[in-house]
Amino acid sequence: MLVAALLLLGLTGCGDQNATQQPPPAAENEAKPKQPAPPVSVADGENDGQPASPKSGETTVEPPGEGGERNASSTGGKPTEADGTAAVTPLIDPDRKDIFGHWLLVMTTSAGSDRFVDLRLALLEVARPQEESQKYPVRVVGTFRFLEGAELLTGEATDDEVHVRFRDSDGDAWDFQGTLGNGVVRGSLLIEGGPVNTARLLPTRRTSVEGIEEFVEAESAKDFAFALKARDRTTALRKFAESRPEDPLALPAMQGLLYLEATSGDLSRERALELASEYATMAETWGDRMRRMAWLNSAMMAEQLRLDVGTVRELLAQAEKELDEDLQKTYGRVIELVKRSVAVREAIDWLEGDDPQRKEQARRRLEEIRKQRPFDAAIIYALAQDAERSNQPDRAMELYGMLAVLPALEGELIGSWPKQLSDDALPAKKVETLWAQTHDGSTDGLQEYLDELYRKTLLQFLPGDLPAPQPQSPQRVTLVELFTGAACPPCVAADVAVHGLETLYPPSVLVAIRYHQHIPAPDPLANTDAEARFEYYDAVGTPTIVVNGRSMSPPGQFAGPLSRSPDVFENLREVIQSALKQPPAVDIQAKVERQSPGVYRVQATVTPAAGETLPETARLRIALTEDLVRFRASNGVREHERVVRKMLGGANGFAPQGGRIVVEAEIDVEKLRKELIDYLTDYENQTGATFPVKPLELRHFGVVFFVQDDATKEVLQAAAVPLQTAVVTSPPPPAAATKN
Numbered sequence: 001m002l003v004a005a006l007l008l009l010g011l012t013g014c015g016d017q018n019a020t021q022q023p024p025p026a027a028e029n030e031a032k033p034k035q036p037a038p039p040v041s042v043a044d045g046e047n048d049g050q051p052a053s054p055k056s057g058e059t060t061v062e063p064p065g066e067g068g069e070r071n072a073s074s075t076g077g078k079p080t081e082a083d084g085t086a087a088v089t090p091l092i093d094p095d096r097k098d099i100f101g102h103w104l105l106v107m108t109t110s111a112g113s114d115r116f117v118d119l120r121l122a123l124l125e126v127a128r129p130q131e132e133s134q135k136y137p138v139r140v141v142g143t144f145r146f147l148e149g150a151e152l153l154t155g156e157a158t159d160d161e162v163h164v165r166f167r168d169s170d171g172d173a174w175d176f177q178g179t180l181g182n183g184v185v186r187g188s189l190l191i192e193g194g195p196v197n198t199a200r201l202l203p204t205r206r207t208s209v210e211g212i213e214e215f216v217e218a219e220s221a222k223d224f225a226f227a228l229k230a231r232d233r234t235t236a237l238r239k240f241a242e243s244r245p246e247d248p249l250a251l252p253a254m255q256g257l258l259y260l261e262a263t264s265g266d267l268s269r270e271r272a273l274e275l276a277s278e279y280a281t282m283a284e285t286w287g288d289r290m291r292r293m294a295w296l297n298s299a300m301m302a303e304q305l306r307l308d309v310g311t312v313r314e315l316l317a318q319a320e321k322e323l324d325e326d327l328q329k330t331y332g333r334v335i336e337l338v339k340r341s342v343a344v345r346e347a348i349d350w351l352e353g354d355d356p357q358r359k360e361q362a363r364r365r366l367e368e369i370r371k372q373r374p375f376d377a378a379i380i381y382a383l384a385q386d387a388e389r390s391n392q393p394d395r396a397m398e399l400y401g402m403l404a405v406l407p408a409l410e411g412e413l414i415g416s417w418p419k420q421l422s423d424d425a426l427p428a429k430k431v432e433t434l435w436a437q438t439h440d441g442s443t444d445g446l447q448e449y450l451d452e453l454y455r456k457t458l459l460q461f462l463p464g465d466l467p468a469p470q471p472q473s474p475q476r477v478t479l480v481e482l483f484t485g486a487a488c489p490p491c492v493a494a495d496v497a498v499h500g501l502e503t504l505y506p507p508s509v510l511v512a513i514r515y516h517q518h519i520p521a522p523d524p525l526a527n528t529d530a531e532a533r534f535e536y537y538d539a540v541g542t543p544t545i546v547v548n549g550r551s552m553s554p555p556g557q558f559a560g561p562l563s564r565s566p567d568v569f570e571n572l573r574e575v576i577q578s579a580l581k582q583p584p585a586v587d588i589q590a591k592v593e594r595q596s597p598g599v600y601r602v603q604a605t606v607t608p609a610a611g612e613t614l615p616e617t618a619r620l621r622i623a624l625t626e627d628l629v630r631f632r633a634s635n636g637v638r639e640h641e642r643v644v645r646k647m648l649g650g651a652n653g654f655a656p657q658g659g660r661i662v663v664e665a666e667i668d669v670e671k672l673r674k675e676l677i678d679y680l681t682d683y684e685n686q687t688g689a690t691f692p693v694k695p696l697e698l699r700h701f702g703v704v705f706f707v708q709d710d711a712t713k714e715v716l717q718a719a720a721v722p723l724q725t726a727v728v729t730s731p732p733p734p735a736a737a738t739k740n
Helices: 004-010 221-229 231-245 250-264 269-286 288-304 309-322 325-351 356-373 377-389 393-407 409-416 427-437 446-457 490-504 528-536 562-579 669-687
Strands: 101-110 116-126 136-143 153-156 161-167 171-180 182-192 196-204 215-217 479-483 512-518 546-547 586-596 601-610 618-632 641-646 661-668 701-709 715-721 727-730
Touching: 101 601, 116 161, 116 221, 116 446, 136 161, 136 409, 153 409, 153 546, 171 196, 171 701, 182 269, 182 288, 182 618, 196 288, 215 586, 221 231, 221 250, 231 618, 250 269, 250 288, 250 586, 269 288, 288 309, 288 325, 325 356, 356 377, 377 393, 377 409, 393 409, 393 427, 393 446, 393 562, 409 427, 409 586, 427 446, 446 562, 446 661, 479 490, 479 562, 490 512, 490 562, 490 641, 512 528, 512 715, 546 562, 601 618, 618 661, 641 669, 641 701, 661 669, 661 701
Parallel strands: 479 512, 512 641
Antiparallel strands: 101 116, 101 196, 116 136, 116 215, 136 153, 153 161, 161 171, 171 182, 182 196, 479 546, 586 601, 586 727, 601 661, 618 641, 618 701, 701 715
């Protein structure tokens, strides 16, 4: 669990600043796309002056002057126009006495290590009722970028309270509850499945968002930044918080106090509870929901800081006592994750102790948890150490080997293990040492062992009790398109989950293809057609997953490290199960014939299914895929399946003529190799990048045909043909179903 105070104090970094960010690593070495966060999440200076999104894992907005200026106007409540002259109508209304009028919904967030901004989300109006009433309607006058296109679900106010609920363009609910005091409505903003943030309604005389900047520097930003850099940070942060309890930055200041005392020496259980209580009391300024969440934030921080197990459990118990039924429902899973993290920590301590009963109890506990979370690096390493101490070299070698070869697990271990690991204690070195000890001092065969271990353990989360899906007749083949990057750490979960899908479902039921992008760094598997498909879907980052033409959202739900791949797999499987029930709208008949070595002729005919009409906007697209590319990407993925190398006829596809589509094309592997070399060389020349490896073996080819309606982007049917296959018909007969 990411703890904002650690970031505030500049002692840890934030996730990838891609359009879809990597969720921060959890205390138990697991990452979640959405989870409760302290009121202000502050990055480590890599934001380049951009405010962090209210939602976890979303892109940040651009600063004014660089494309982020929605409307130029007031700064810090001082009325200005775009040209800097005095505004006719001041932004902030200092004379507001009651609940009626226009209000700006504002949340304070970070824009770098020492810059904090007020992010405007919406302009609301509480209207005076024409008839006497105890509740007044709230309407949305206008929205800013993060709530652009949002739908107002409910909006009502009383004389001193406001409750507004939106649904954003991703389908997530935003719930604001606040109470009027001293002319400002202070409260909290709960984003569905995500954080609870402090937020407020500021009174304004403006009746339109026109001329209002999307964000301005927070009023207390400079004082808070000064406190963070003070020589005596403990005193400075306490003074900051106590002198302005109604300031949104007072709460992260209180979290900073807990962090500083925890890291400066022994923090007693009594003192930790006292600090958590002070934090909760200050949070009450922002409503009861914020006070309740303060206890959970304290418990999560205590676990991240590895306070003693008893302290964390007592804070968790208080959090469970404080959270109401709705918050328990929303954050119950997070509480269970923290409990599990505590249990893992305790078990690891027992394994290193001398009590044989506790050791055995610890082994059982860790193995049981590992069934649910197979890629928990700390658990795997603890069990590997135990096996090595217990003279079980084969078992230890396998566990160390998993950490060494599975994507980014060794790096996660280094970040999560309570003690600094020496070079000799790192998994890669451990497995090499054990291999040599059991093979007469030689490391011959080690690489082959690790490659096989990678394939054997990568998909260990696949449920073994699920029957192989059987195709219907006729069957609409589901097409999964994954936009990914070889240098994209949060793409790992999506890469592995999609590989799990195509392993579970036969190609007569599901086909998955990958388009590699130069995000966040140059990717030697990218190409022009892959980039064109990325633009076709208006994608903004990697990973992006599209099922039958529909982009999966929110993107953060499908992103993360290897530890999230089982969750992403289950999320996608639910979507796939629903998609498989749809009948096919078209039939595809395709033939691939070998003409000469490396040259193939492709023929395809698309006709409407019985009772259907082929839309004029339908297009047949033909993707030439390399079905297995062995390439050790920087994000740790070693093998890449069904990578799109070229779209025959281009990414725009083939249009219908006379109510059908008939295509004949040629595949020339050597011509393709030259095209890809030219593309990569041009990219190097244009960008100054260098590809250390250019995977161009171009073996294990296949061809994927799919028909897509460009008016709706819906994929109407798909089919996959290996180059060795002579003829295929989609939908295929049931007898064609075979599990990969």
